[in-house]
Amino acid sequence: MPRFAANLTMMFNEVPFLDRFEAAAKAGFTAVEFLFPYDFPADAIGERLRGNGLTQALFNLPPGNWEAGEKGFAALPDRFGDLQDSVRTALPYAQATGVKRLHLMAGIADRRDPQAEAAFTRSVVWTAEFLMAHGLDVVIEPINPRNVPGYFLNDFNFARDLIVELEIPNLKLQFDIYHCQIIHGDVTMRLREMMPIIGHIQIASIPSRHEPDGEELNYPFLFKELDRLGYGGFVGCEYNPRGKTTDGLAWFKPYAGAKP
Numbered sequence: 001m002p003r004f005a006a007n008l009t010m011m012f013n014e015v016p017f018l019d020r021f022e023a024a025a026k027a028g029f030t031a032v033e034f035l036f037p038y039d040f041p042a043d044a045i046g047e048r049l050r051g052n053g054l055t056q057a058l059f060n061l062p063p064g065n066w067e068a069g070e071k072g073f074a075a076l077p078d079r080f081g082d083l084q085d086s087v088r089t090a091l092p093y094a095q096a097t098g099v100k101r102l103h104l105m106a107g108i109a110d111r112r113d114p115q116a117e118a119a120f121t122r123s124v125v126w127t128a129e130f131l132m133a134h135g136l137d138v139v140i141e142p143i144n145p146r147n148v149p150g151y152f153l154n155d156f157n158f159a160r161d162l163i164v165e166l167e168i169p170n171l172k173l174q175f176d177i178y179h180c181q182i183i184h185g186d187v188t189m190r191l192r193e194m195m196p197i198i199g200h201i202q203i204a205s206i207p208s209r210h211e212p213d214g215e216e217l218n219y220p221f222l223f224k225e226l227d228r229l230g231y232g233g234f235v236g237c238e239y240n241p242r243g244k245t246t247d248g249l250a251w252f253k254p255y256a257g258a259k260p
């Protein structure tokens with residue numbers, strides 16, 4: 001049975017961020033993820049996790065000025081220093097939460113630009129090697145160009161080839177099924193092929209990015225497929241609830257309280 005992580009950036013927005021941990025636990029989640037914890041003290045987040053018996057599945061490294069449109073630095077040749085600073089900023093949050101993987105965002109850059117590609121490779125290698133010493137994995141996530149126009153990492157095959165070529169044991173793929181369906185389709189075959197390098201999975205309905213309970217994909221089939229493939233990681237619920245979060249959790253009822 002997949003182990004679902006509530007995404008606290010998108011779900012349980014009915015209450016302030018630090019109260020979403022309790023709301024997720026009450027709804028039956030045993031794990032959470034979110035985009036960024038950096039507006040809050042690391043210890044406050046650690047306390048909410050422990051107080052509610054939750055595991056932190058994932059969060060992102062600092063992306064730069066999100067409101068101004070920055071989406072990370074990894075592929076930006078002149079931002080390597082910012083990238084290094086962002087990894088050091090995240091470290092105390094990783095230690096306070098006990099998370100085992102961090103998402104390294106690529107940034108807005110042209111994937112056909114050899115300098116951007118070289119910068120991305122350099123950043124991925126540096127980050128993976130730095131975090132390996134702290135027992136952490138790094139995940140990279142292809143994102144569809146409709147949601148984030150101009151995002152460097154917009155192709156699952158490119159991400160797979162880089163991970164396979166670099167052979168760094170703590171470098172893995174963040175397989176967001178929502179993005180995969182929009183970019184390529186053929187989700188099941190890609191899950192089967194890429195399973196050995198997948199470090200985290202995320203879900204949402206397509207095309208509306210709501211609860212995984214209808215529209216373009218048959219999620220109950222995909223959840224069984226993840227079990228069949230022996231996936232032991234987390235499945236992040238990175239969706240915008242259609243209404244009140246708890247009103248949209250009928251899909252989750254069979255899985256509530258799942259332990260690894």
Ligand SMILES: O=C(O)C(=O)[C@@H](O)CO
Nearest residue numbers: 035060103141143176238
């Ligand atoms: O947009 C997504 O999909 C994510 O997983 C985010 O972490 C990146 O914005």
Ligand SMILES: [Mg+2]
Nearest residue numbers: 141176202238
């Ligand atoms: Mg995602």
